[in-house]
Structure formats: C-alpha cells, structure tokens
Amino acid sequence: MKRPTIADIAQRAGVSKGAVSYALNGQPGVSEATRQRIMAIAREIGFNPNSAARALSGASAKAVGLTLCRPARILSIEPFFMGLISGFESELAARSYALTLQVVSTPENEVEVYRRWWGERRVDGVFVTDMRAGDVRIPVLQELQLPAVVIGGPGDTGRIAQIWSDDAGAVAEAVRYLVALGHRRIARVSGLPDLLHTQTRTRAFTEVCTSLGLESAVTVPSDSTGEEGGRATRRLLINADRPTAIVYDNDVMAVAGLAVAQEMGLAVPADLSIVAWDDSPLCSLVHPPLTALSRDIAEYGAHAARQLLAAIAGEKVTDVEAGTAHLTPRGSTAPPS
Amino acid sequence: MKRPTIADIAQRAGVSKGAVSYALNGQPGVSEATRQRIMAIAREIGFNPNSAARALSGASAKAVGLTLCRPARILSIEPFFMGLISGFESELAARSYALTLQVVSTPENEVEVYRRWWGERRVDGVFVTDMRAGDVRIPVLQELQLPAVVIGGPGDTGRIAQIWSDDAGAVAEAVRYLVALGHRRIARVSGLPDLLHTQTRTRAFTEVCTSLGLESAVTVPSDSTGEEGGRATRRLLINADRPTAIVYDNDVMAVAGLAVAQEMGLAVPADLSIVAWDDSPLCSLVHPPLTALSRDIAEYGAHAARQLLAAIAGEKVTDVEAGTAHLTPRGSTAPPS
DNA sequence: GGAATTTACTGAACCGGATAAGTTCCAGAC
DNA sequence: GTCTGGAACTTATCCGGTTCAGTAAATTCC
Secondary structure (H helix, E strand, C coil), X not given: CCCCCHHHHHHHHCCCHHHHHHHHCCCCCCCHHHHHHHHHHHHHCCCCCCHHHHHHCCCCCCEEEEEEECCHHHHCCCHHHHHHHHHXXXXXXXXXXXXXXXXXXXXXXXXXXXXXXXXXXCCCEEEECCCECCCCHHHHHHHHCCCEEEECCCCCCCCCEEEECCHHHHHHHHHHHHHHHCCCEEEEEECCCCEHHHHHHHHHHHHHHHHCCCCECCEEECCCCHHHHHHHHHHHHCCCCCCCEEEECXXXXXXXXXHHHHHCCCCCCCCCEEEEXXXXXXXXXXXXXXXXXXXXXXXXXXXXXXXXXXHHCCCCCCCEECCCCEEECCXXXXXXX | CCCCCHHHHHHHHCCCHHHHHHHHCCCCCCCHHHXXXXXXXXXXXXXXXXXXXXXXXXXXXXXXXXXXXXXXXXXXXXXXXXXXXXXXXXXXHHCCCEEEEEEECCHHHHHHHHHHHHHHCCCCEEEECCCECCCCHHHHHHHHCCCEXXXXXXXXXXXXXXEECCHHHHHHHHHHHHHHHCCCEEEEECCCCCEHHHHHHHHHHHHHHHHCCCCECCEECCCCCHHXXXXXXXXXXXXXXXXXXXXXXXXHHHHHHHHHHHHCCCCCXXXXXXXXXXXXXXXXXXXXCCEEEECCHHHXXXXXXXXXXXXXXCCCCCCEECCCXXXXXCCCCCCCC
C-alpha cells in the first residue's frame, strides 16, 4: 500500500504541492474554500505528513527524547518513571509529539546519546532526570543548544529550565508529623547520595531534625533498590537504640523495609513507623498500607512536558517548583509504644 | 552549532557526496584507502547521519514503536513492561534503533497510532502486546504491511510473527507443586479475561485441576491491578470453604493478595499459600517472599526485538515459544495446616 | 596492443515536505 | 481608464541523505 503524499492531494485537488502545504498547515496563501477542499481530501485518503520529510525541510522532528540511566533490574520496579512517562505522554500525544526512549548504563553514555540524537535530528528536545552535582550532561546540552528540561533540582543548569518539587518542605512535614506522634529517634534511608535531590533531602532532613532537637537522626545511603533498602533497614534495626521511625526516599525501599521489620518480628506501626516517598499504588497494596509523601507524578511529568514543548517553541521558560509532596497518613505510622 | 553533513565530509576529503555515502555505508564503489580517510574525517568532526534525510531517501527510519494501552495508574506499577522495554533496548541500542513509545487508552486508539506512524514513516516496525481474541490491530498491520511482532500468544496472527512463553506448562507446574504440598482447594486470580494469555492460562488451569481431581478450582477474573486483585482475594477468603492456595496472574495482585490475607488475620503460608506470576523484585521484597513463576522478561523482550529486526530486514520470521516460566519456591508456599 | 572489463569515482535525480520568490487576477482608488 | 495592492495561487529551491547512470583511468584478457 502506497503512502499518500501531498503530491497526491495536490493532483486530486487540482492545485500545486505548495498550496496543499499552506492549506494543511493553516498558513495564509489559500482561500478558505480551497483549504476546506484540500483538508477534506487529506482526510479522505488518510494522509499523514511524512515526519522525515517534514523534519528534513527544517521543521521539527516532532519527537522528544528521554534517557533512562538504570539497569533493567531496578527500572522494572521503579514506579516513578512509568508515572512520569504517562504524564509526558498526556501532553505529547495531544500535540502529536512522539517520545523516544533509550536505556543507557552511565551518564557518559547518556551524553553520547544526546549527541547522536542531535546529529540525527531525531528529537527536538530532551528530558533530563537524575541530576547530579556538576552533571556532565548540562554543558553538552548547552553546547548543542538542544532544548531540555531538567526534572528534579534545583541545581546549576545555566539557561536550561528545570522543574522540581519541594522536597525540603516535604521531608520537614514528614519529620514534624513523626515528632508530633512522639518519635524522638528518626532515621532516613536515602537514594543514591550523588543525586542532587538526595542531597537536598538529606540537608533538609538534618536541618529539621536538629532544629527540633531530636535524639538521633541518621541518614543511611542506599541506591533506591528494594534489596539495598532492606539491608539498610536491617542495619538500622539491629542497634540497641534503633529508630522508632524510618523515612524512605522511595516506595520500593519502604516496602522492603516493612518486610524486614516483619521478618525481625517488629510490629508496624507499634514498634516501627514507616513513611514512604512517592505514593505509588504499591503503598496502599501492602499491609499495613504505608503512610506516604504523595505527589501527582503524572501531573509532574505533564508539567515538565509543557515546559519542554515551550522551550522547543523558543519561548522563554523559567524554573518552576511544582507539585509539592504532602503527607498521606495511612496505617504504617503511629505513636511509638 | 552546525550539524556536520556528508557534504562537509565530502568537501574535506575532496570527493563527492556519493563517495562519502558509499564509504560510510560499507557499500562497494570506493577504494579502501579513501574509505578509511572518509571514516576518519567523519569520526573527527563527530558526524551522525541525519535520520530524517536517511528515512526520506527510502532507507529505514531506524526506529520501532511500542504502544501501551493502560491507564497511567496501572502502568506505573506494572513491572512487566519496564522489564520488557529494557530487553528491547538491549537489542535495539546495539543496532542504533530508537524505541518510540506511545501510551494510548483503547485498542482502537492503538490502531490509529499505527496508521499515523506508518503514514509518517516514523517507525519501521512495532511490538504488539496484550493480544485479544480477534484483535482489531492484526488486520490493520497486515493491510499496512507494517512489520510487527506479537508478544504473547499463540493466537491467530496470520503472517505476523509471534513470541510467547509456555503459560499452560507454567500454570500446570504451579498447580502440581501445590497439589504435591497437599492442597486440594486452589483458586486463581486472573488478569483481564479478554486477553489471549489470560484465556490460555484459564483453560490450562481448569484442565490440570480437573485431571488432578481437585475439590475446587475457581478462577476469579480481575484486571491486573493490585486493588482489584485484593478485592478478588477478599471475595475468595470470606467463603467457608476458602481455598488453601491462590495462584495470581501477576506479581502486583499477588502482593495485594498477601496484604489482604494479613489484614484478615490469615498466616501466609500456614493458612494460605500464594504463587505469583512474573517474578519481579517485588516478590522477594515482601514478607514472606513470594513463590513465583519466574521467567527472564528482559531476555523475552530481547528475543522479541531480534524477531522484529529480522522481520524489518525482510527475513522470514517464524513463531517461537521462548522463556518458559518455571517455579521459584520461596516463603509463601507450604503444606496446608 | 587493442578491446573488454573492472575500479573508483562524479553528477544528478529523487524522497516529501516547507517556503521564498514569482505570477495572475481582480477589486478598489484616483 | 490606468495604476496599485493584495489575495490566491504556482514555481522552484532547499533540507541531507541514497542511488543510479555515466565517465575516466586502470587492469585484464586474448
């Protein structure tokens, strides 16, 4: 089956290719009657503009890119990214933008992918996640002048717009809530320590715990996996002066922590309170359901997509703080016994 | 920054555009010396072929598509797809193919996306998941002659290749194991009943239970979500002659089922044995860790990607059964008390 | 040694759109 | 009645590759 082109439409309508192009793109240069006639023919024969041809003649590729820098094992269970992707799609699909995905193994690898995408003109812009301090990707994106939006910050991104949620405020809310319940020994199991948002959260956690004069407030670094989160929990709970509450940097680690507590014969929430970050369905799935710092990740993603599309359109895009997480108390938190 | 093109290379090397194209694509028509010189220059100036131009001049788009027909809420927690995507990527990245993702809401919508992708020449082929009986997508793909691989079957896909794992064998293995432990009342919580693989599993489950002469062997339909899986479990467990073991069609529902059992004061595995399908890290995360029907989903995806690339290359691709799931016993199964 | 073939290229057409630069044609102004 | 200006087109060029037809030089063959 042959793909219909504007030449086919032009022939049917008895006009030139140029006229068809003007008509379909809402450009001036054709009468309203002709435009309607052309559009009707296009619809009738199921015309879709060849994205390659369009991209080649200087217009946009109508695609944006996302690189995921995680091994398969971790990705498969990280609900955050799928939520984010769903959010992206809600905006992108409406404007007929495609999302191009690439799984990579290192940030250096990510840079290579950006360079390739740029050279291939494959994408009009990219989403950047998992920002690190002094991230190597930022200078490259600036050099290539590839539109981008950094998700998670705030950090030093130069002219590149970023969007983040108020992690410091959220962590403070969680700690204050636990303290109000009577907890005095609170621990936190964090994600990868070199990620920017981990650092933000760690700083905020330490600050708020100090200001509230807590007995102990350690942060144990982990890597966002359930496995490592469980190990970190075990290390915390074998101490004599074990914490009475633990805040986890994501839901997967929180679930693993819950399992470790059960395995060690500790009752949740009687002996240990648990707070999860990022409230995926996972949190309400387990027993007891986990108190979580919820935020609308899909909306977060949609917001980021709007930002990126604006940046691609050449509009001035400013940094925004969006979607502050707020505490959703469930069965995993209670006063310490 | 200007993107380097083959014209730039041609100028530097003092040859024509055509010669450069032949050299870079390993085509005959240039001497080995010239080829080396051209390749060196290309590497030096960081040349990447413009994918749009390449796609336009008849060559492939170097991209494949995947549509996901799930609401955001479900997708975010479904580890299966991320595992599959990781598997795709391992093959695609090696051959510089991009993966284009689109989240849609209905199968009809999926058909539209296929038509658009085809018209736009955006992808060279597509992965098809979640096959239903009499799936509307198959005739469209045949009509468009868009290379495709169906993941999950076997079904009636005409000339389109498919890949599936031996679900019937796996479900039999699980049931036989439970029966060997002494269970006589086994239930199953399934995924969406109109999906082909759900039907295959249901048929196999009923058959093996009948052949083993079990007291009761109901399948309760669900929709793969934890929420619905939990509800189905609750409905099963309130009966007087409740099952002593439940097999779930995915890991998320199994985890939800575990939570419901705990909530109802039933001990797992003493009062209820649980078997999960698809062994994501989730299964080893909870307490007790879940016995699961494991298969290597990433390898499954990689296999599918190899099939699709072969189909795109015009090779004859045959249906294959790959990666049979096998039982991985963990703490959630034991003889009934 | 001259014709035939092969090698190593060049030049130009082509893919399917976007778009700048004409070309008609007609209404309105003077 | 001529001139101007704009609407409604057409024509031609460009984007950056691929590929085919052509060509000159080198090599092979009898």
